[in-house]
Structures are given as C-alpha cells and as structure tokens.
Amino acid sequence: MNDALHKERKVTKRPFVLAAVILAMFIGAIEATIVSTAMPAIVADLGGFSLYSWVFSSYLLMNAATVLIYGKLSDIFGRKPVLIIGILIFLIGSFLCGLATSMEQLIFFRLIQGLGAGAVMPIASTIVGDIYTTEERAKVQGYLSSVWGISAVTGPALGGLLVEFVSWRFVFWINLPLGLLAIAGLLLFLHENIEKKKPEIDYAGTFVFLISISCLMFLLVEGGVKFPWLSGKSALLFAATAIAFISFIWIEKRTASPMMPFDLWKVRSILIANIVSFTTGVMLIGISSFLPTYVQGVMEENATIAGFTLTAMSIGWPIASTLSGKMLLSIGYRKTTIIGGISLILGSALFVLMNAESGPWWAAISSFFVGVGMGLTSTAFIVSIQNSVEWNQRGAATAANMFMRNLGNTVGAALLGGVLNGRLQAFLDRQPNEEIQSLSIDSINKLLGGEGSKLSDEMFHILQEGLSSSLHSVYVVVLIFAVFSFLFLLLLKKGE
Incomplete structure (x- = not known):
C-alpha cells in the first residue's frame, strides 16, 4: 500500500521535477556562452590577458575530471x-566568481564552479531516464535538447546586455536564483527509493587523470611564453603528463569499476565517435572562447554584437540536430556525419579568411556553419553509440562520449590559449620600435577595456594587428582540427 502511494506521489510530481531538472541544465548549459561574451570586459577590469584561457581551462578541467565520478556517486x-x-x-x-578582484582569484573560483558543474549535466539527464518510461523519454529528451538551444541562443545575447548595461559580475550571479529554484524543486518533488550499494569509485584513476591533464594544460598554455619549449621545465611537464597518462590507462584496465571503460572503444563506431568528439570539442572551445575577443578587440564592436555573432552557432546547432534525426533514417549515419564534417571545415575556413574589415556578419556566418557541423555530428554520434551497445552499457558509453567532448574542451582551451599567447608575444618581440617591444601580452587589456584612446595611434594599431594575427593562428589550428575530424569520419564503414 505504501509503495503504491509512493509511486503515485512520485508520478504526480514529475512535471515539477522536470522543471527543476531543466533549470539545473539551463545554468550549466548557459555557462559556456555567457562567460565567453563577458571575457573581454572581465579582462579590461581585472587585467591579466595572459591568463585568459585559464578562466575556461580551470572550469573545464574540474568538470571533465568529475563528470564520471558524480555518475557513480549518484x-x-x-x-x-x-x-x-x-x-x-x-x-x-558562481557567487565567488562575481566577487573576484583579480584574474588569479577568478581562475580559482572557476575551479570551484567546475567542481559542481560536473554533477549537473549527467545526473539531470539520468533523473529523466529514471522517472519517465521508454515511450515518454523521446518527447522529454526533446525538451532537454531545447534547453541547450535556448541557453545557447540567449547566453551570448544576455551576456552582452549584462556587460554593457549592468556589470560582468552579474554574468555569474544570474545563476543564483535559478539554481536555488532548481534545488527547491528537487527537495520538494523528487522522491527516490535508494538501494544500498557498495561504493566502487575509481579514485586512483581520477587522481592520475587530474595530474596528467593539469600538467599538459600548464605546458600548452605557458610553454613558449613563460619558459622555452626546449627547456628542462617543458621536459619535466611532458614526462609527468606521459607517466600519469600511462598510469591512468594501466589503472583503468585493472580496476573493477573504471572511470573510463576502454573495452567499449573496441567498437569501431564508438572509437571514431569518441575521437571526433574530442577534436570537435577543441574546435568548439576555440570559437566560443575567442570569437568575442576578435569582434570586440579587432572589429571594435560592442559586447552585445559580439554575443550575437556567437549566437549564430547556437542557432545552427539545434536546427542541424533536428535535421540529423531525419537524415540518419534517409541517408544513413556515415553520410550524415560526413556532411557535418564538411560544414565544420567550411565554417573554420571562413574564420581563417576573416579580417577586421569582414564585419560581424562574416563572423556570424562562420559560426553558423560550425554550429550546423556540430549539430549533425553530435546527434548522430549519440544515436550510433546507443545503438552499438547493450542496454546495461548504454549509460557508460554515452558518458564516455560526453567525457571525450569535455576533455576536448579542456585541452582546446589550454592549447589554443597557448597558441594565442605565444604568437602575440612573438609578434611584439619582432617590432623594431623599442617602446613597442616593451609591451606585454597583458597590454591587450587596454584594447579590450575601451582605453585605446589613451594609447598612441601606432601602439593602438600594433596591438590590434597583433591580436588579429594571433587569433588568426588560433583559427588555423581550429581548421586543422576540422580537417582531422573529417578524415576520421571517412574511416566509418559504408554500412554504418
């Protein structure tokens, strides 16, 4: 009798639980785009342009490292x-990020934010799987997919408006009321029957993975800027990365409950999907992190316009995701992903060809094509992965693919941040004027902070040219990853 009442109570509360889950997913999803739009203003206020990529890397590092652990804890x-x-x-x-008074503080507070964010996406999706039947899930997953679309469209625009008319600090504080509402909904309306299980958490694997990726990120961001690539420090960081990563693989193959189930990688379609999720993850963070800086610093547009250029990618993504489902049935998995791969190359090539005179419309069109490519490939990957494994492996296989995209974001933020810093420093060092040679990477703070009028015309144009050429190098690397993605997609069998 009590069980029947419990089930009835649980069923009647489902709309409220879904609303709480959607709110939780919204604050996690909007974080990527809303902060990107605010970054030029944050740099202008706090300084530390050389630490730009660490604001993303620190958040993504903790997110990637904890996402699978939270799944096991749940x-x-x-x-x-x-x-x-x-x-x-x-x-x-989020609250502490809004109080930050230096870039170093912001980076540390972003670590805390990322530590919590690792729980939001996987568990929110799992709750939906728990409380809805198989027949109902397709419809509800549509609602959850729309959360990504809405957050991706509203994030850049909202970030731009908050920066321009209020303060960049509210980009973080806007999470507080939404998050508290989500917690209230879960506390009041979600009721679970928990079966006691023996904890089997891969702490050792998590620890060595964290060491490996942290050393690699530090090497990618600071190598060639704070210390030479061919130096003892670089060699030490590379060796630590390699040893920790080899240890991670060794542990994962022997533990009873691995963080990363490598056995699943033996399935060809899963292997390719995971590799391409990593490469597209690098691309995604490169565009979403640095495009607002290009539009504001090089094209001299405001934060709102910069936000809208990023929104174009967010419009292309859900449109392509919707089309992808139909294309998978009509032309198959391989052709759908290859069309997506071509769109990624086209969008990336347009970014490489972009210059200060191109204007924000060029940036928006480039973003749109990348969004279309992301939508076609990511949707096809999830469907393919879930069709390639048995029910009892489906959760682990889906989580592994999400993990690889997060890892791509994390490595991409570090790699492309390192490319930006290294190219900008090299550009300044090549200048014949000694006064300009004395400028540092952090001099870009003035360019993004509206203090360009305080610089001489020569210094202003040199900094602008340096930022433009450095970001061009970033987009060249993004294009290289787009080509790699396409080549891996060609390896899919024609029957797939």
Whole structure:
C-alpha cells in the first residue's frame, strides 16, 4: 500500500521535477556562452590577458575530471542528494566568481564552479531516464535538447546586455536564483527509493587523470611564453603528463569499476565517435572562447554584437540536430556525419579568411556553419553509440562520449590559449620600435577595456594587428582540427 502511494506521489510530481531538472541544465548549459561574451570586459577590469584561457581551462578541467565520478556517486547515494550538492558547489563558485578582484582569484573560483558543474549535466539527464518510461523519454529528451538551444541562443545575447548595461559580475550571479529554484524543486518533488550499494569509485584513476591533464594544460598554455619549449621545465611537464597518462590507462584496465571503460572503444563506431568528439570539442572551445575577443578587440564592436555573432552557432546547432534525426533514417549515419564534417571545415575556413574589415556578419556566418557541423555530428554520434551497445552499457558509453567532448574542451582551451599567447608575444618581440617591444601580452587589456584612446595611434594599431594575427593562428589550428575530424569520419564503414 505504501509503495503504491509512493509511486503515485512520485508520478504526480514529475512535471515539477522536470522543471527543476531543466533549470539545473539551463545554468550549466548557459555557462559556456555567457562567460565567453563577458571575457573581454572581465579582462579590461581585472587585467591579466595572459591568463585568459585559464578562466575556461580551470572550469573545464574540474568538470571533465568529475563528470564520471558524480555518475557513480549518484548510483550509490541517489540522484537527488548528489545533484543538490553539485548545484550548491556550482552556486558557491558562481557567487565567488562575481566577487573576484583579480584574474588569479577568478581562475580559482572557476575551479570551484567546475567542481559542481560536473554533477549537473549527467545526473539531470539520468533523473529523466529514471522517472519517465521508454515511450515518454523521446518527447522529454526533446525538451532537454531545447534547453541547450535556448541557453545557447540567449547566453551570448544576455551576456552582452549584462556587460554593457549592468556589470560582468552579474554574468555569474544570474545563476543564483535559478539554481536555488532548481534545488527547491528537487527537495520538494523528487522522491527516490535508494538501494544500498557498495561504493566502487575509481579514485586512483581520477587522481592520475587530474595530474596528467593539469600538467599538459600548464605546458600548452605557458610553454613558449613563460619558459622555452626546449627547456628542462617543458621536459619535466611532458614526462609527468606521459607517466600519469600511462598510469591512468594501466589503472583503468585493472580496476573493477573504471572511470573510463576502454573495452567499449573496441567498437569501431564508438572509437571514431569518441575521437571526433574530442577534436570537435577543441574546435568548439576555440570559437566560443575567442570569437568575442576578435569582434570586440579587432572589429571594435560592442559586447552585445559580439554575443550575437556567437549566437549564430547556437542557432545552427539545434536546427542541424533536428535535421540529423531525419537524415540518419534517409541517408544513413556515415553520410550524415560526413556532411557535418564538411560544414565544420567550411565554417573554420571562413574564420581563417576573416579580417577586421569582414564585419560581424562574416563572423556570424562562420559560426553558423560550425554550429550546423556540430549539430549533425553530435546527434548522430549519440544515436550510433546507443545503438552499438547493450542496454546495461548504454549509460557508460554515452558518458564516455560526453567525457571525450569535455576533455576536448579542456585541452582546446589550454592549447589554443597557448597558441594565442605565444604568437602575440612573438609578434611584439619582432617590432623594431623599442617602446613597442616593451609591451606585454597583458597590454591587450587596454584594447579590450575601451582605453585605446589613451594609447598612441601606432601602439593602438600594433596591438590590434597583433591580436588579429594571433587569433588568426588560433583559427588555423581550429581548421586543422576540422580537417582531422573529417578524415576520421571517412574511416566509418559504408554500412554504418
């Protein structure tokens, strides 16, 4: 009798639980685009342009390192407590980010934010799988997909408006009321029957992975800027990365409950999907992180316009995701992903050809094509992966693909940040004027902060040219990753 009442109560509360889940997913999804739009203003206020990429890298590092761990914790202790704790940590990080008075503080607070964010996406999706039947999930997943579309469209625009008319600090504080509403919904309306399970968490794998990716990120961001590539420090960081990564693979193959189930990688379609998710993850962070800086610093547009150029990618993505489902049925998985790969190359090539005179419309069109490519490939990957494995492996296989995209974001933020810093420093060092040679990477702060009028015409144009050429190098690397993605997609069998 009690069980029947419990089930009835749980069923009647589902719309409220779904609303709470959607709110939680919204604050996690909007974080990527809203902060990107605000970054030029943050740099102008706090300084530290050389640390630009660490604002993204620190958040993504903790997110990538904890996403699979949170999934396991939710199996042991229940979705509700783990998700609520994750949201609380995220909100504490968001509140502190808004109080930051230096770039170093902001980077540390972003670590806290990322630590909480790792719980939000996987557990929110899992709750939907728990409370809805197989027949209902397709419709509900449509709602969740629309959260990504809405957040991606509103994030850049909202970020631009907050920066221009209020303060960049509200880009972080806007999470607080939404997050508290999500927690209230979960506390009041989500009821779980938790079966006690023996904790099997891959702490050792998580620890060595964190060491490996941290060393690699530090090497990519600071190598060639703070210390030479061919130096003892570079060699030490490379060796630490390699040893920790080899240890990670060794641990994963021997532990009973691995963080990354490598056995799944033996399936050809999953292997290619995971590799391409990594390469497209690098591309995605390169465009979303640095495009607002190009539009504001090189094209001299305001934060709102910069936000709208990024929104174009967010419009292309959900449109292509919707089309992808139909294309998979009509022309197949391989052709759908290859068309997506061509769109990624086209968008990236347009970014490489972009210059100061191109204007924001060029940037928006380039973003749109990349968004179309992302939508076609990512949707096809999820469908393919879930069709390639049995039910009891589906969650792990989907999480592994999400993990690879997060890892691509993390490495991409570090790699492309390192390319930007290295090229900009080399550009300044090549200048014949000694006064200009004395400029540092952080001199870009003035360019982004509207203090360009305080610089001489020569210094202003040199800094602008340096930023433009450095970001051009970033887009060349993005194009290279687009080509790699396409080549891997060609390896798919024609029957797939």
